[in-house]
Amino acid sequence: MSDLPNCPACGSEFTYQDQSMLICPECAHEWQVGESIGEQTEEKVLDSNGNVLADGDTVTVIKDLKVKGSSAVVKVGTKVKNIRLVGGDHDIDCKIDGIGAMKLKSEFVKKA
Secondary structure (H helix, E strand, C coil), X not given: CCCCXXXXXXXXXXXXXXXXXXXXXXXXCEEECCCCXXXXXXXXXXXXXXXXXXXXXCEEECCCEECCCCCCEECCCCEECCCEECCXXXXXXXXXXXXXXXXXXXXXXEEC
C-alpha cells in the first residue's frame, strides 16, 4: 500500500508522485510533496470590478455574449443566479434561463 496522502481537493486515495509533485488522477489537482493543506493558496476569482466571487453568488452580465455554436446571445444585464466556480479559462459554470448550461469568464460579469 502507498503512504501517499489523499488528494486535498477531492479526497481521492489514488494519488501518485511524479518527481516532487503529487498528482490526483481523478481531479487533476497537483501539489508539492512537503506542502500541507493549509499552505495551499486558493486562487480568487474576481469579477470585472475586482469583487471576489464565491459559489452561489448572483452575477450580472456586462456585455452581449454570443453563444458558441448557436445564434443565441446572452444580453447585457442578464442576471445569473447560483453560479459555481471552476478552474480553467472559463471560470464560472451556470444555468441561464432560455439558454441553458453555460460557462462564463469572470471578466464579463459583475457581482449583483
